[in-house]
Amino acid sequence: DGGITQSPKYLFRKEGQNVTLSCEQNLNHDAMYWYRQDPGQGLRLIYYSQIVNDFQKGDIAEGYSVSREKKESFPLTVTSAQKNPTAFYLCASSIPGSGSPLHFGNGTRLTVT
Amino acid sequence: ILNVEQSPQSLHVQEGDSTNFTCSFPSSNFYALHWYRWETAKSPEALFVMTLNGDEKKKGRISATLNTKEGYSYLYIKGSQPEDSATYLCAPWDSNYQLIWGAGTKLIIKP
Numbered sequence: 758d759g760g761i762t763q764s765p766k767y768l769f770r771k772e773g774q775n776v777t778l779s780c781e782q783n784l785n786h787d788a789m790y791w792y793r794q795d796p797g798q799g800l801r802l803i804y805y806s807q808i809v810n811d812f813q814k815g816d817i818a819e820g821y822s823v824s825r826e827k828k829e830s831f832p833l834t835v836t837s838a839q840k841n842p843t844a845f846y847l848c849a850s851s852i853p854g855s856g857s858p859l860h861f862g863n864g865t866r867l868t869v870t
Numbered sequence: 871i872l873n874v875e876q877s878p879q880s881l882h883v884q885e886g887d888s889t890n891f892t893c894s895f896p897s898s899n900f901y902a903l904h905w906y907r908w909e910t911a912k913s914p915e916a917l918f919v920m921t922l923n924g925d926e927k928k929k930g931r932i933s934a935t936l937n938t939k940e941g942y943s944y945l946y947i948k949g950s951q952p953e954d955s956a957t958y959l960c961a962p963w964d965s966n967y968q969l970i971w972g973a974g975t976k977l978i979i980k981p
Contacts, residue, residue, distance in 0.1 A: 761913075792971075799874065799959070799971030807967075815968065847913070855902040855963035858916030 759784045763848050763862035770842075770869050778833045778865045780848030786860070788853040789831035793817060794845040794864075803846075806831055807853050835867065842869045876960055876972035883950045884980050890946040891975040893960030897941035901963040905934055905945055908974070909956040917945075917958075947977070955979045 802815030820839025961969035
């Protein structure tokens with residue numbers, strides 16, 4: 758079955774440590790996205806990639822980094838520079854374009870103490 | 871950046887009743903509007919992608935309409951069932967090639 762996999766489901770880190778969230782898809786989608794969800798707010802875009810070896814900052818990219826070395830994979834690193842890293846992170850993929858629906862992973866809940 | 875509003879924020883509906891809720895967005899530079907259903911402990915699932923003014927789409931008991939001139943979309947659920955309990959998200963596509971998400975309407979169906 759085609760799908761998008763995020764791991765791990767829960768992640769705990771100490772303040773000051775970098776942490777990498779995994780996102781893999783086998784849907785053959787060119788576009789991939791990372792969103793952050795905080796209570797009472799809409800999903801906010803961190804980074805997106807329309808094609809391999811290219812990615813763009815979203816609205817809240819500060820303190821995050823990504824890579825897109827393979828079509829299937831779009832890992833997100835939460836660096837120690839991110840001031841409020843505790844959140845729920847969702848990865849998605851799609852065929853590029855406004856008319857294509859996003860397919861989402863199940864998310865990773867990151868807690869930094 | 872677009873400002874997207876969904877109302878109400880939450881809604882309790884008796885099983886069997888029909889219901890609807892609203893997504894409002896700026897009407898200029900419209901490209902597309904997405905609706906998603908997000909059930910607890912699952913990932914968001916696409917319901918509809920709407921592009922034309924006056925569009926009406928249907929999936930089982932759920933339907934949606936789109937008015938791009940006045941900047942709103944309605945989502946309707948006919949004969950609500952417990953499995954309809956979820957948060958419903960709308961997101962217009964903006965000129966920066968990204969979706970801008972509303973905070974969602976949380977629907978709870980009471981048996």
